[in-house]
Amino acid sequence: MPEQSTSPLADPSSHRNITDLLARRAADAPDHAAFDVPTADPAEPWRAVTTGEFEREVARVAKGLIALGLDPGDRIAIMAPTRYEWAVTDLAAWYAGAVVVPVYESSSAEQITNIVTDAEIRLAVTGDPSSAELVRQVFAETGRGDLGLWTMDAGPSSLLTLAGRGTEVDDPTLERRRLTAALDDAATIVYTSGTTGEPKGAVLTHRNFLGQVLNIAAAYREVVREDGNTVIFLPLAHVLARGLQLICLASGMRIAHVPDTTQVVPSLAALRPTFLVVVPRVLEKIRAAAGEKAAAAHLGRVWAAAEQTAVEAGATAERGAAGSLGLRVRRALFDRIFYARLRTLMGGRLAWILSGGAALEDRLSLFFRGLGVPVIEGYGLTETTAPLTGNLPGMIRSGTVGRPLPGSTVRIAEDGEILARGVGVFAGYRDERHNAEAFRDGFFRTGDLGRFDEVGNLVLTGRVKDVIVTSSGKTVTPGLWEQTVELDPLVAHAVVVGEGRPYLSALLVLDPEQVASWASAHGVREPGSRSETDTPLAEIVEPRLREALSRSVDAANARVSRAEQIRRFTPVLTDLADPTLITPTMKIRRGALLDRGTALVDALYS
Template sequence: MAPNEHRGRYRTARFDARNGIPDAAGWLLGHPATTPVPGAGATPERRPMRERSTDPLVEIDEYRNVTDLLIQRAAAAADHIAFDVAGEHADEPWRPVTTMEFLREVRSLAKGLMAHGVAVGDAVAIMAPTRYEWAVSDLAAWFAGAVVVPVYETSSVDQVTAIARDAAPRLGIAGSSAHAEALSRGFAAAGAGALGVWTMDEGERSLTALRERAGEVDDEELESRRTAADLDTPATYVYTSGTTGEPKGAILTHRNFVGQVLNIAAAYREVVREDGNTVIFLPLAHVLARGLQLICLASGMRIAHLADTSRVVGVLEDRRPTFLVVVPRVLEKIRAAAGAKAQAKRLGGLWRAAERTAISWGRAEETGVTPGPLLRARRALFDRLFYRRLRALMGGRLAYILSGGATLDAEVALLFRGMGAPVVEGYGLTETTAPLTGNLPGDIRAGTVGIPLPGSTVRIAEDGEILARGVGVFAGYRDPSHDAEAFVDGFFRTGDLGRLDEHGHLVLAGRVKDVIVTSGGKTVVPHAWEQAVESDPLVAHAIMVGEGRPYLSALLVLDPEPLAAWATAHGVALPPARPGGIGALRDSALQDRLQRVVDAANLRVSRAEQVRRFTIVVADLDDTRLVTPTMKIKRRALLAEGTDVLADLYR
């Protein structure tokens, strides 16, 4: 089999763009008027695109389930290095693992799970940091015919209990003894986990101990279990992170995963390739990281895992990835850190000029304009001073960075493109099995999250909500009562607002539930204003408020690291951090600094969308009650915690 070639049958992509009818969405999202002018000879204005589809590139019906991805890859490239496994200590060398070695480990653990009593359809919970053993456990559970239930390693016992009550796992796999304790307590409270909890770390009840029972199960029995599930069998129950409400258990099938893995790999052959490699440091409990891992495994892209993000710079320099998946905040932090370092060396002015140059270069590349001699000269200068050093910090070989999980500011995307590390922004949800849309190499448009990926359709509803249909869209929630509001006309209601631009690229515009109606009846979508404020390195999260109020206000949640650096530089003594909850931070210099940020954001929106007052707050951004594992704020939880702070804004 040729490199990057799957056994599925490829088809040529066909893009289907359909115009819709004018409605309230244009008013809500700022679309131009689309109603034709009546009268003889009147020329109708161009209507906004309302739906776009992309045909699948790969037929998947010949696949039995997700495990076929590994079986076929091992048959095609048994000796290819699939993983680099970190040692227990930072100074230990990485251990290469071939595809066949990985398959043997998966089969051995699957037999151990079966010998211990895991039956077809049983739920197996995995609670661990991002590490190689997560991948082994995930595939082993599928080989044993089980359904995988990922649990974020930061989850509290109460959160584990809630998941266990709904999913009823029979067995748990934990990363460490601390994770095992959380699983055990949650299982006990929920009356689940009859087969106990086993750890990835060595010990009496470790995965090694489970593997010792592999001899009790023969290969024929294992193969029968591996092939028990078909494409429409549930593969996993994934619990949403709950930014706007209580988590829900989404049922993702083997068809969802196989369809996404093969079609996305086909669409991104330039990125996902056998001679490439990546470092995964997003939580594997998140469907984006898990989907990425399967795509790389099926396509031969070498994978290294990293749980300790404090080591990320050293690991990137060592592993030298060709491709990375990050959340937008990571890119914003890199930009802020570069600026702070330049400022410390009294090169702040030069760095700001370098930023402007990179953005101009990125915009020229995007629009196909040939840069003039002055821009070329400036970029060459700043490449020597800044850009190549930043690329070196990321390993020096990055061809692309994929950003997902939240909206990335267009200026940041252009900046990294201009510095030689183009960002491919995509969009998806747990319920769409990760990416639903994505920019493609050669067609990257900053400020958009791309076109529907192969096998997917995006439709914009009359109220501006993004609707989705396709191979990745889930089978429904564990609680069927949640399904009634989740679907309309065969489309999944994402809960996000957006529009399709003139090129058919999706532009996000916020959450449906975040729309604010003031006491004066003005309807405001806060996304644009919040994103503008969050582009400042000091601001981790901006939350506009004003529902039923006479004017708009905001809470600005500061990022602890840039805040500490700013305080040191300006001789400001910060109050001690308080664990949990939020608190107002009152400092006149800081207030003036952020007032300028707010004023600039106000200039980017209409008068009705401008914020009149704001309060600076500090919060424990490690508190899972307030922040999701992918660094998104839980708006309702924050507002509930900050009742007193909010009240001050309207006194």
């Protein structure tokens, strides 16, 4: 079976546990700015927090946890938006020897109950009143949470109050507790979002995190730098955001948190990051917004030429070539008209973007590279403690997710499934029942399909459970088609159907905000309002909108073989904030969608 490995660049055994990352950094550079924290002062909206200040705050909260009666190995739940206090609580829990269990803000009461019960949560920290009320109810119903519910905001049960409980815990006691956990002890239990099955509690160890942090920091020294900074707006409940935070903290890269995604762009101008981690949808929206703005200024054709030029310039740069004189002239012209403004919109200092969480279309990657902001695409899962593979600076190949990162091995099974082994790969799920099918010959089964290109980069081709077999016996992997259609800003999610059917069809789940914008721009009544229907999926019948979507469908059909093309599609609107339909990482729960859309799917074959 094809296999690629990369030797490790760092040894996690040089550290006792995760807390050494902060302890050593605070000892080496206590006065270095580690965080930018929002203030209520319009004149000075951000204030710097040094590494030394951060560690002292972490220590105070950790002492409060110890004073409460928290024992080593006890589980603490954190349910809060992405914010500075999340980082404080995370590290404080580890300083106190606890195991952190992140809970997504969008989680339902049932999901929280399952996590609290399965993980035997003793204490929770929440970030807003609605989350606090949900957790309070779950604690009352389950009898868990004997050490209480604490909040990140001011109040009688705030983190500040909690820290005040620990005044009698001395520094030697805290230091002994900090060093309690060993490398192979659990650091966190992360419950997977479960797009195709029940959520599973993945147990990640201190060795997993340290192996990833140290090796990724070594591999990306050009990106993660002491003089750099980043803005984290991905949920900190996601292992990718937490891993990024630890890498930046250990490397001295300044961090700001922006929980409200509508405030990301305004914050970029103020914070001027050198590096960002995003999901592909963010990049799609940036490109689409630029196109819409150009169209509003009657520069649609000029923008189309600029977009194509950026893609050509990106492809030329990827080959390491200088490009023709004509291309260089066109790029210089469009840089003055469009590209420079886009870079300014993103802060003006952005040198690198890391894209993860979903496959990135190669043309989109080349477009941003042509703008002057290369996109590093990577691939990983909760069970691999985030990145497993990644493109490296100077070795970016669009359309791939790069090679195994240091300390990792990737194998392609005979059926095309991606198998993983390495420093970040977990030992198993909390429930042994979930481990039976999770491993093969010592490798973790990712559930994703892929292949290596001619130079050893991994190319993602789909999901094992998404494979469709039509009534004629054709086996189809719909990933490429779905990803191509989802490049249309109108389409939030594309789901191909056709299992046991004579041909393929698709449900296109639309983005309500984009639909409203499209309707306004085209002078038509906003179609398919949720208030007009009691059905879980509202079918869109507006002919002009369907015609616009047909162009994206045709473009996707042109990229795949005849057997993979779809013949019919139905656009729908639904509640994209529904946690039973959309995972916390913004992926569609295919089974739930198809259950709700049974009648619509049947109509595609009538």
